[in-house]
Amino acid sequence: MSRKETLSNLFLQKREAPAPSKNLDTDRVRTGAIGAMGASLKELAESAKHASDLQKQLEDADAILEIDPGLVDPSRIADRISIDVDPAFNGLVESIRESGQQVPVLLRPHPDNATRFQIAYGRRRLRAAQALGIKVRAIVRKLTDDELIVAQGRENLDRQDLSFIEKAFFAKNLEDEGVERAVVISALGMDKSDVSRLISIARKVPLNLIRIIGSAPKAGRKRWMELLEQLDDEKKLEAAESLLNNDDVKSLDSDQRFAKLMSALRKHDSDSKNTETDIENGSAAKAWRSKDNSVSLSMNQKPRMVAIKLEEKNAKPFSDWLTTRLDRLYDEFEQSMNKETGD
Template identity: 45%
Template sequence: MKRKDALRAALGARSLDRETAPELPAGNPAEAVEAPPEAPRPLVRSGAVGAMGRSLGRIASAAAEARAMVASGDRVVELDPALIDGSFVQDRLTGDPAEHAAFVELIRERGQQVPILVRPHPSAEGRYQVAYGHRRLRAAAELGRPVRAVVKALSDEDLVVAQGQENSARADLSYIERALFAIALEDRGFDRATIMAALAVEKTQLSRLLGIGRAVPAALVAAVGPAPKAGRPRWTALVEALARDGAGEVVTRILAAPDFSGLSSDDRFARLLAGLAVPASRPAPTPAVWTNLGGRPVVRIERGRQGTQLTVDDALEPDFAAYLIQSLPQLYATFTESRTRDETD
C-alpha cells in the first residue's frame, strides 16, 4: 500500500460538502444607522482577559467597515437570526470557546456595533444567507436578539469575494483555514481569478495554499484545529513529514493520546510536527562539503539532532572563517526578513 493510501486509511478520507447555493429575496424595511464610536485599543493578555482583548480589537478594527457602509448609502435592517443561513462555503474551523464567550459578552454589553452582510437566500424565499459576520450572527442568536444586517443582492462570486476579503482584511483566518477555503471554492467550480480575489493572493500563493491544503487529510486538520501561529513554512514541513514511511501510525498514536484534545490548537500542531520528526535511530547523515569556485573543499558541514556544525579549512582559505563571523549579523537580518516574508505568503 502506498504511503498516501496508508495515511488516508488511518485518518479517514477527505469529504467535501458540495451543496448547491441559491438566490435571495428582498430585505426588510431599512433604518438608517449612525457610525459606531471607535472602541479603545485593548491591552491583550493570555486566557480569558486575552480573549476579551482580542474581541475588543476586532470590534475596533471593524468600525471603519460600518462607517463605510453608511457612507456608501447602505441601510441597516434588523433580522431574526433564525431566518439567516450560513454561507454555502465554510471559511473557518471551530474557534476558541473562551474567545467566543468573550465576544458574546461584548455584544451583550455594547450591542452589535458592526452590521453583517447578507443576501436574500437563492432558493428559500423569505430567508437570507450570510456573506460575512457569522460570529456576530451566532452571538445574536445566543443572546436572543435580532441581528443588524445590510441586505444586498449578491451573486455566488460576489458573496465569496466579499466573504474572503473581509477575513483577509482582518487577518482573521489562519493559514490552513485559508487553504481549506480556497479548496472549497475550487471544488465548487469557481475559477482561479475569483479565488485569488476572495483571498487577496497571487497565483503562486494560491497554488501553495491549494497544494498544502490538499496534502493534509481532513481528519487531521479537524483534530489539530486552525493553529493560528503556524504559517506556510511549518505546514509545509508537516506535509513533508506526512510523506515519510510510517507517518500514518505515528499520527494515529499522537491523536489518540489522552491529553491531546485538551491542548491548544497551536500546541496540538507542535506536538504532531515534533512527533513526525525523523527518528533518532536513523543513521547520521554523511557530512557535506562546500567547495569554492576553484573546487577546493573549504567548509565541512555536519548536521545532527543537536545542531549544525561548520568547519572551515583555514589552510585552504585562511581569512574566510573570520569574514564569516563578521558577516553573521547581516546574514541573520537577511534570514529574518525572508522568514517573515514567507510567513505572510
Template identity: 35%
Template sequence: MGRKNLLSGLLNPAPAGPDAAPSPSLAPSLAPAPPERARPSRGAIGAVSQSIADLKARAILEIDPWTIEAGGMQDRLESDAAEDAELARSIAEYGQQVPILVRPHPEKEGRYQIVYGRRRVLALRDLGQPVKALVRDLDDHALVMAQGQENTARRNLSFIEKASFAYQMTEAGYDRKAICDALAIDKTAISRMLSVVERIPQDLIRFIGAAPSIGRDRWLQVADMYASRPQDSETVQSLLGLMVDGGPSDERFAALQTYLERPFRPRPPDPAAPRTPRAPTRPVRTADGLRLGAARRSDTAVVIRLDRARSQGFEDWLLDRLPDLHRDWLKTRGD
C-alpha cells in the same frame, strides 16, 4: 477545541429547520422580507426606483439570528472560546456595533444566508437578541468575494485557514484569479497553499485546526513528509489525540510533525505476494525539446510531475486553463 462545533451549528442550525419560524423569543417583525430588486426602467421613474433600491441595500435591519443559515465557504477551522465569550460580553454591554452581511436565501423564502459575521450571529443567538444586518442581493461569486475580502481585512486568518478557503473555492470551480482576489494574495502563494491541502487529508486538517502560530514553511514540510509515506487519517488522529489530550491546535500540529519525523521502518515485503509492475514513465518536453518533467500512466491514474524551476509558472497557466482544455477536448469528441 473551544466552540468549534458551534460554528458548524451555524452552518447547519439544528433548532431551525427549512420551514421553521423565527425564534419565539423575538418579535415576528424582526424578520423582514428580503429587499426586492428594483425593476429596470427608464427616465425619472427608473432613477427613483434605483435610488429606493440603493437605500434598501444600505439600510440596517434587525432580523432573527435563527433565520440565518450557511453561505459561502467555511473560513474558520475552529473558534476560541475565550474570544467568543468576550465578544458576547461586549455585545451584551454595548450592543452590536458592526452589522453583519447576509443575502436572501435563494431557495427558502424569509430566510437568509450568511456572508460574514458568523461569530456575531452565534453570540446574539446565545443572548436571545436580534441581529443588525445589511441584506443585499448577491450571486454566489459576489458572496465568496465579499466573504474572503472581509475576513482577510478583519481577522488575520492562519495559513492553513486561508489554504482551506482556497481549496474550497477550487473545488467549487473558481479560477486562480478569483481565489487571489478573494484572499488578496498572488498566484505563487495560492499554489503553495494548495500544494499543502491537496496532500494532507481534509479531515486531518480539520482535526488539527487553525494552528495560528504555524506558518507556510512548517506546513509545507509536513505536507512533504505526509506525501512521502501516506498514513491512514483516522489512525493518525487517534494517535495525536493520545499525544496532546485535547490541547490547542498548535500542539496538535507539533504532535503531527513529531509523529511524521519518526524513523521510517518499512514493512518487509511478503515474498509470496505477487509483484505489481511499475508503471512506465515518459518525459514531458517543450516544443524545443527541453525536459519539463515526467508523466506516469497506470491503470487508474495519470500523474504529471513538472520541475517548477524549469516550468517557470507554466504549471499555474496549465491549471487555470484545464477547464477550457477539457471543454475543447469534449468538442473534438462531439460531446
C-alpha cells in the same frame, strides 16, 4: 325733456351690466376640485419619489438591521475550518453578552427563498448570537454569487482574519465548487501561482486532523509544509491521530495543538534515530503508552543496563506510584521466573 337731454341719452346711455351667470359658482367649484386633485396627485408622486430615494439611500448606506439567526443560511462555500473544539468561541459569546455585537455581519437576500438570508461573512458572530438567543446585527446587500465570494475573502483579508491554512482550504473549496480561477484570485488577493500552491497544500492535509488542529493562526506556509512531510510517514500519521484525540491536547488553543503535534513528531524522529543507533550498538529499544496518552514509557536495553524514561502529563505521579510497588513487582517477577524454570 329737452332736445339736449334726448341726444345725451341717445349717445351716452350706460349699458346695464349683464345678469350674473347661473353657472358661475358651479364652474368655480369644479375648477377648485380639479386643482385640489392635481395637488394631491403631485404630493403622492413626490411622496413616492421620496420613499424611493429613501430606500435607495438606505441600500447605499448599508443600514444595519437586526435579523433572527434562524432565518440565515450558510454560504455554500466555507471560508473557515470547522473544528471539533473551539475554546475561543466561548470568549466571543461572553464578549457579545457583555458588550454587544460591535461589528455587523454581511447578509444577502437568499437567492432561492425570499423569506430567508444567506451569510457572506461573520459566521462565528452569527453562531454567538444564536447561542445567546438574540438577533444578529447585519448589513443586508444584494450580491451575486461571485460578489458574495469576493466579499467573503476580502473582509477576512482586510481584518487579517484568515490563517494560512484557512486561506488554503477556502481556495480549495472554491475550486471544488467550480468557481472560476479569476474570482478565486480576486477573493484572496493573490496571484495565480500562490493560489495554486494553497490548493495543493489543502489537498494534502488530512481533513480529520485539520478539524482538531484548527486554524493555527501562527503557523505559516513553511511550518505546514514541514508537517505534511512528517505525515507522509504512516506511523507518524497514526501517532498524530492518537495525540490529537487526547482530551488534554483538545483543551489547548489551536496554535498550541499545532506546536504540540510538531514537537511530538520531531521527537518521534529523534527516537527513531536513537533506536537505529542502539540496534547498531547491540541494544534494543521498547516503548509503551497509556491508552489516554497521559504517560509514555521508553526503554533502551543493553546486556547489563536498561534506561527507562517516563514522559507526558502523568509521568511523575506514575513514577511515584511505581516506586512504592517495586518490591511487590519484583516478587511477582521472581515467581514468574521460577515457574518458567520449574523451581
